[in-house]
Amino acid sequence: MYGFGLIRGLIVTGKNFVQSFYNPSRYTTQEYPEVKSTPPEAYRSFPFLVTDSETDPLGALRCVACLTCEKECPAQCIFIEKSKDKKPDANGRLQFYPTQFIIDSSVCMSCQICVEVCPFDSIKMDKVFEVAVSSRFENLLLTRDKLTKSNQYFHLISPSEAQEVDDRLAAERKVAQEKAAAQAKAKAEAAALAAQVKPVPAP
Amino acid sequence: MNATLLITIGVTLISSAVALSLRNLIHSVLLLVITWIGICAFYLIFNAEFIAFTQLLVYVGAISMVALFAVLLTRVAPSTNQRNKQSVTRFIYALITGLSLFSLMAFAVLHTDSPKEKVEALPATVYSIGKELTEEYAPALMITGSLLTLAILGSVLLAAHSPQSKENS
Amino acid sequence: MSMLPILQTQDPYLERLPLLLREAFTHYLPEPWHTLSNQLISIVVILSVFGLLFAILTLAERKILGHVQNRPGPNRTGFFGMLQPFADGIKMLTKEDIVPVAADHVLHLLAPVSLLAASILTFAVIPYGKNLVALDINTAALYFFAVGSATELSVFMAGWSSNNKYSLLAAMRALAQLISYELPLIISWIPVVMVASTLSLTRIVSLQSGYSFGVLPHWYVFTPWGFVAFALFMVSALAESNRSPFDLPEAESELIAGHLTEYSGFKYALFFMAEYFGMTALSGMAVSLFLGGWNAPSPYLTFIPSYLWFAVKLLSLLAGFMWIRATFPRLRIDQLTRFAWKFLVPLSLINLVTTAFWILSQNWGHLYFIPRLIITLILIVVPYILLSKKLGRGYAVRTYSYAPQ
Numbered sequence: 001m002y003g004f005g006l007i008r009g010l011i012v013t014g015k016n017f018v019q020s021f022y023n024p025s026r027y028t029t030q031e032y033p034e035v036k037s038t039p040p041e042a043y044r045s046f047p048f049l050v051t052d053s054e055t056d057p058l059g060a061l062r063c064v065a066c067l068t069c070e071k072e073c074p075a076q077c078i079f080i081e082k083s084k085d086k087k088p089d090a091n092g093r094l095q096f097y098p099t100q101f102i103i104d105s106s107v108c109m110s111c112q113i114c115v116e117v118c119p120f121d122s123i124k125m126d127k128v129f130e131v132a133v134s135s136r137f138e139n140l141l142l143t144r145d146k147l148t149k150s151n152q153y154f155h156l157i158s159p160s161e162a163q164e165v166d167d168r169l170a171a172e173r174k175v176a177q178e179k180a181a182a183q184a185k186a187k188a189e190a191a192a193l194a195a196q197v198k199p200v201p202a203p
Numbered sequence: 204m205n206a207t208l209l210i211t212i213g214v215t216l217i218s219s220a221v222a223l224s225l226r227n228l229i230h231s232v233l234l235l236v237i238t239w240i241g242i243c244a245f246y247l248i249f250n251a252e253f254i255a256f257t258q259l260l261v262y263v264g265a266i267s268m269v270a271l272f273a274v275l276l277t278r279v280a281p282s283t284n285q286r287n288k289q290s291v292t293r294f295i296y297a298l299i300t301g302l303s304l305f306s307l308m309a310f311a312v313l314h315t316d317s318p319k320e321k322v323e324a325l326p327a328t329v330y331s332i333g334k335e336l337t338e339e340y341a342p343a344l345m346i347t348g349s350l351l352t353l354a355i356l357g358s359v360l361l362a363a364h365s366p367q368s369k370e371n372s
Numbered sequence: 373m374s375m376l377p378i379l380q381t382q383d384p385y386l387e388r389l390p391l392l393l394r395e396a397f398t399h400y401l402p403e404p405w406h407t408l409s410n411q412l413i414s415i416v417v418i419l420s421v422f423g424l425l426f427a428i429l430t431l432a433e434r435k436i437l438g439h440v441q442n443r444p445g446p447n448r449t450g451f452f453g454m455l456q457p458f459a460d461g462i463k464m465l466t467k468e469d470i471v472p473v474a475a476d477h478v479l480h481l482l483a484p485v486s487l488l489a490a491s492i493l494t495f496a497v498i499p500y501g502k503n504l505v506a507l508d509i510n511t512a513a514l515y516f517f518a519v520g521s522a523t524e525l526s527v528f529m530a531g532w533s534s535n536n537k538y539s540l541l542a543a544m545r546a547l548a549q550l551i552s553y554e555l556p557l558i559i560s561w562i563p564v565v566m567v568a569s570t571l572s573l574t575r576i577v578s579l580q581s582g583y584s585f586g587v588l589p590h591w592y593v594f595t596p597w598g599f600v601a602f603a604l605f606m607v608s609a610l611a612e613s614n615r616s617p618f619d620l621p622e623a624e625s626e627l628i629a630g631h632l633t634e635y636s637g638f639k640y641a642l643f644f645m646a647e648y649f650g651m652t653a654l655s656g657m658a659v660s661l662f663l664g665g666w667n668a669p670s671p672y673l674t675f676i677p678s679y680l681w682f683a684v685k686l687l688s689l690l691a692g693f694m695w696i697r698a699t700f701p702r703l704r705i706d707q708l709t710r711f712a713w714k715f716l717v718p719l720s721l722i723n724l725v726t727t728a729f730w731i732l733s734q735n736w737g738h739l740y741f742i743p744r745l746i747i748t749l750i751l752i753v754v755p756y757i758l759l760s761k762k763l764g765r766g767y768a769v770r771t772y773s774y775a776p777q
Contacts, residue, residue, distance in 0.1 A: 264521025
């Protein structure tokens with residue numbers, strides 16, 4: 001009431017001014033573009049397609065063109081064209097693949113619904129925020145080759161999530177392999193049984 | 204009669220004459236401010252510094268505000284400012300009255316005897332003015348001060364809303 | 373008058389340097405032109421120095437405000453943002469000058485021009501150093517405030533000529549603020565005049581040039597009444613130059629931009645130039661009246677020339693203005709006027725009584741110094757406490773109910 005609060009306020013701002021020259025906790029500005037801040041791990045900017053191989057990126061896409069993300073996208077910004085033929089995937093099964101995969105990044109709102117509904121962990125969120133381009137229509141449509149990035153890149157940007165996805169996929173692959181091995185063994189045993197029973201000639 | 208004095212007199216008289224003839228009241232008040240600045244320059248030519256700057260402080264700094272607020276708060280609609288036949292006769296009567304008053308004053312000034320021997324002018328420094336005001340003319344100062352205070356209090360009382368009129372309206 | 377420390381030939385070289393430079397220029401002209409040329413050179417130097425100071429002040433303000441707010445100020449234009457004021461100047465010059473069709477074009481142009489003219493005229497009487505004053509008149513302090521009161525008229529002209537009811541309302545509010553604070557501004561330096569018994573600024577500065585016990589300067593701010601008068605003067609100067617926390621007339625959130633709504637381009641820049649010039653001139657007055665003008669704070673430091681001491685004191689006062697801007701929120705119009713009329717005016721009037729007591733008790737003798745000081749302090753502190761209690765009555769201490777203690 002007698003002006004002491006005013007003096008206290010002046011001391012606070014004075015301290016801030018003096019310490020902003022040598023104390024980094026008082027001077028929290030990061031001067032972009034000399035200092036780029038690292039976004040946290042859950043940061044998301046736009047989606048990208050994960051591929052398992054670096055030498056043949058478009059051939060090892062995890063995406064099987066199930067069209068779920070295209071249907072679930074609330075902004076309806078994904079356009080997929082399914083292929084006519086099938087290719088074997090990492091588990092050996094024959095799957096379709098997308099011949100065209102376009103995301104309109106001027107419409108995409110980074111809501112991550114496409115990532116959440118993908119059953120094959122093939123579309124994940126990227127962290128690149130310097131995406132400014134100079135023409136509005138052509139350069140903002142991200143096509144398949146621009147969207148494809150390798151699994152190593154996914155490990156770089158979100159290590160824990162990539163590790164968890166890899167572990168889960170490896171576990172599924174192991175289960176599938178064991179099942180296939182068990183089936184093959186059962187088939188072999190059945191064939192051996194059939195071979196044993198077979199040499200009874202008909203009269 | 205040097206050029207500075209002539210220019211000052213010219214500016215003062217011309218601005219006051221134009222101020223009286225304009226339709227827009229705000230423009231008239233602003234030209235009146237120029238008149239007051241001319242009077243301040245007049246005082247400065249005769250080495251009366253204190254009264255010149257007091258004139259500036261009081262007239263240009265405060266009385267101009269009063270005049271402007273008065274004009275603004277009692278705005279005359281522009282449509283009533285038309286020229287009609289009555290205003291022409293009024294102008295002629297005003298001219299006759301003004302000229303007769305002016306000739307009376309001019310006659311009085313020109314036929315006054317000036318003193319025979321030269322009188323030494325009193326020093327007009329701030330110190331001497333203050334000394335005179337507080338010793339010789341102190342009663343006059345105090346009476347003027349109380350008069351002004353009473354005038355301000357009276358105007359504040361007149362302008363304040365009384366509670367009964369609020370209830371009635 | 374013989375006690376004035378005028379420049380002697382045995383003063384150090386740096387002290388006489390500005391006058392010698394001026395002499396070198398006027399030396400080439402014939403004899404009758406010497407006074408005119410001297411005055412013209414003084415005018416040119418004052419205008420250019422304070423124009424450059426205005427440019428640097430805008431940058432310094434933004435840098436200081438930035439560092440207080442945990443960010444750098446402008447630092448992209450040139451080294452440390454040094455070219456920012458020039459970039460701002462180019463921007464203001466090349467902006468389109470929009471004047472509303474129904475506005476009063478003559479007054480619209482005249483308002484910033486007369487404001488700037490009145491602000492620049494006030495620089496004429498401030499003593500910048502020993503013998504470095506452009507106009508040495510007997511009534512210098514009165515001249516300063518008389519010319520400064522012409523700035524209020526320009527504010528009104530700006531608001532009225534825009535033909536915009538919001539500008540007019542804001543101009544009325546700005547005028548109310550300026551008139552309310554002119555009273556404590558003028559009454560606060562009357563004690564100085566009472567003690568110095570002169571209105572001449574050069575004489576007031578030269579009267580503050582002694583040192584008691586070899587260390588304490590005779591500046592008026594080190595006396596009890598002088599300290600109160602200095603504080604009152606600084607607060608009123610903040611309000612008179614429309615600075616935070618009294619910047620209601622020009623704040624963007626108040627009635628758009630107040631009386632400056634319809635101004636764009638260079639006229640807008642002229643308004644801000646006039647505000648900074650007013651701030652600088654009032655700080656210069658505060659330095660001359662209270663802080664001893666161009667006097668050094670210690671007798672061992674007089675080798676530094678007097679104009680440098682004036683510059684140091686002026687710049688520290690201006691930095692104080694910016695510090696205050698960075699700290700305090702804005703006052704509302706009713707808080708403003710209440711503060712002026714119910715707190716500052718009574719305090720300044722009581723300060724007059726205190727100074728009168730200090731002057732009249734001067735010949736009590738050295739033994740009575742402590743009782744004099746105690747009585748003076750009582751005369752200052754008791755009204756301060758009573759008035760601030762009364763000012764804060766009816767406004768409870770704020771309790772925040774959402775923040776956990």
